[in-house]
Amino acid sequence: MTPSLLELAKDVTLALVESGNLSSDDMYDTLHKTHATLVALQAQEASGTATNRPVAQMAPVNWHKSITKPTVACLECGAPFKQLSLRHLRLHDLDGRSYRIKYGIPGDTTARRREVVQETRPWEKTLTFRSAQGRHGHAAAEPESEALCEATEEPVVAASTRPRRQRQTTPQKQTARKKSRQT
Numbered sequence: 001m002t003p004s005l006l007e008l009a010k011d012v013t014l015a016l017v018e019s020g021n022l023s024s025d026d027m028y029d030t031l032h033k034t035h036a037t038l039v040a041l042q043a044q045e046a047s048g049t050a051t052n053r054p055v056a057q058m059a060p061v062n063w064h065k066s067i068t069k070p071t072v073a074c075l076e077c078g079a080p081f082k083q084l085s086l087r088h089l090r091l092h093d094l095d096g097r098s099y100r101i102k103y104g105i106p107g108d109t110t111a112r113r114r115e116v117v118q119e120t121r122p123w124e125k126t127l128t129f130r131s132a133q134g135r136h137g138h139a140a141a142e143p144e145s146e147a148l149c150e151a152t153e154e155p156v157v158a159a160s161t162r163p164r165r166q167r168q169t170t171p172q173k174q175t176a177r178k179k180s181r182q183t
Contacts, residue, residue: 005042009035063105075103 003011013031016022022030066073071080076092076099089099100107123129169177 005038006035009038061103063103075099 009031012034013022013027016030017027061075063075066075071082072084073080074084074088074092076094079088081088084099086096089095092099094102097107099105
């Protein structure tokens with residue numbers, strides 16, 4: 001015996017309540033809407049005609065908000081990542097191109113980010129880079145008198161450009177070498 005439409009609507013609504021996707025306050029309205037939808041579907045099936053109902057469109061997602069300085073949030077599930085990987089996108093049956101198309105993300109974001117980094121050259125602004133340039137005899141980005149340490153605002157002293165002196169060998173190593181030569 002097949003269950004009635006009312007029993008089917010009751011089972012669907014009860015499953016939604018038990019799974020936590022529906023509050024008990026909304027249960028009555030959902031039960032009526034589900035029953036009405038099932039009655040309409042049964043009438044369409046009996047008459048052999050199907051009417052196309054417009055699919056509810058998703059509200060456009062602002063993908064800019066999903067990208068913050070430390071993380072990138074997946075627009076499908078909301079999980080934060082340092083980088084959104086293809087492995088994760090495959091969990092949602094997507095690839096990089098279909099993900100960008102689905103959420104309206106332009107395809108040239110990586111290229112644009114690369115251009116900005118090349119223009120700003122942030123690595124040249126670090127103290128480590130400037131002091132290494134001075135040690136290796138390259139022209140510093142700024143003269144020594146104007147270069148300031150960002151943390152203490154004191155002048156940065158460039159290292160000497162002469163080659164380093166070789167370390168002296170300890171007496172224990174010298175005797176060990178002599179013994180190895182004799183054998």
